[in-house]
Amino acid sequence: MTVTVKIPTQLRSLTEGAPEVQTSAGRLGEVIEALEERHPGLRQRLLDEAGGLRRFVNVYVNDEDVRFLDGLSTEVPQGARLSIIPAVAGG
């Protein structure tokens, strides 16, 4: 079992148009590094210069916003679903 990552349309140019990709489990920071190896350029789109998640990117592990968990240290277990969603919506 691996982790399924849901890719927003804005990043699909980096995944050959795939709306979902698979990667290995680990902490969120490690998962993003693993994604970067397969899909170069993804890290820069998700993380700011200081290495934190960009202000307008929301990441959910099994439907919970990682800001309610441990941010980039959040454990992303085997079989989990990781969603990357633009934060600017609603209201």
Add this chain to the structure above:
Amino acid sequence: MLSNHHVKYVIGLRCKECGSDYPIAPQHVCELCFGPLEVFYDYDAIAAEVSRETIAEGPQTLWRYGTLLPKPSEGVIDIGAGWGKLRPAPRLAAELGLRKLWLKSEAGNPTHSFKDRVVTVALSVARSFGYRVAACASTGNLANAVAAHAAASGMESVVFIPHDLEAGKVAGTVVYGGKVLAVRGSYDEVNRLCAELVAETEDWAFVNVNLRPFYSEGSKTVGFEIAEQLGWRAPDVVVAPVASGSLLTKVAKGFREFQRTGLIDSADVTIHGAQAAGCSPVANAFAAGAEDVQPVKPNTVAKSLAIGDPADGYYVLKEVRENGGRVVAVPEEDVVAGIRLLARTEGLFTETAGGVTVSALESLVREGAIGPDDETVILITGIGLKTLEALGPQEPTALIDADVEAAQAIVTGGVSQ
């Protein structure tokens, strides 16, 4: 399809964060940094053409400000949003120790909240893009406005709401005949669902997702109207409720655009934000001196403000810090007290968001953030009849027979509530 040529004064969309430029399109997010896209205008061309006189001769709706909006040349869906009353509030002012207080009431809009403003703009643009289906994520008021404007323009509508909304907000959407999907979850979960759905439903115009740059421009007109109705000048202070934060930031933008195009001399306005304690992520960040908003799980009677992860929270903090404002959280029990205070003093029955704003005004005056001589406008964004549940069971003073003596006995007996 809408092109730049069809929106006379619009240059394009621009990322608020990194400044990247995009053509006019149903797109809300910068592909490079995920920042919000905003409509970008040719202000010099607008300034050369717009005047107080041409605006005053325009329609009695927010489309009187069409030169400062993304107005499609193909026409607009105008069922009467905007150009609501700016009322003096002398009795509330006296009670709080203020000299000049005004109410900008949105209850006169077609579906009785300020959301008609954003929807008339968003769906006019959506229709010119060729969309036939109007959609949104809503805490209630927006659902009403989308369903009504869709019905009046012959579009279909699909609106998504949290499952636990007030009956008036549900009925006030269902009646227009569109599809209403109640989602088991909070507004933030509904919003996330719609942010995901927008990628899968290319022929749906989500007014507050893919149409958001156009949608949010509608809120500027609250600022435009206040300035025009005060005799072409800005007030000293505005108090606005904060849910996503878009309204507050756009009201400020409205005053600045009026100044930039020569319609008013000064846009020097202090804007304060109001939240309820049960959902106060922006007030929390303001109090902590933080640059970013940490999301919360809302639990508030003010359901129309129950956005735990506000999209424009970061910009609200920037705006109020630049103009000397604050973002305050009022205790939950003060929300209904605020509704009653406004009703008792000014004869205006507002919904819970208005109760939050009135209580925030009280607290800002008490803290000294608003002085007795500051000319202040408070935004009363919706009508109380939609949130009756917040008041609890309401009983008549007495139940009597149709009898003169019985009536007199109650009235002269000084029955108190």
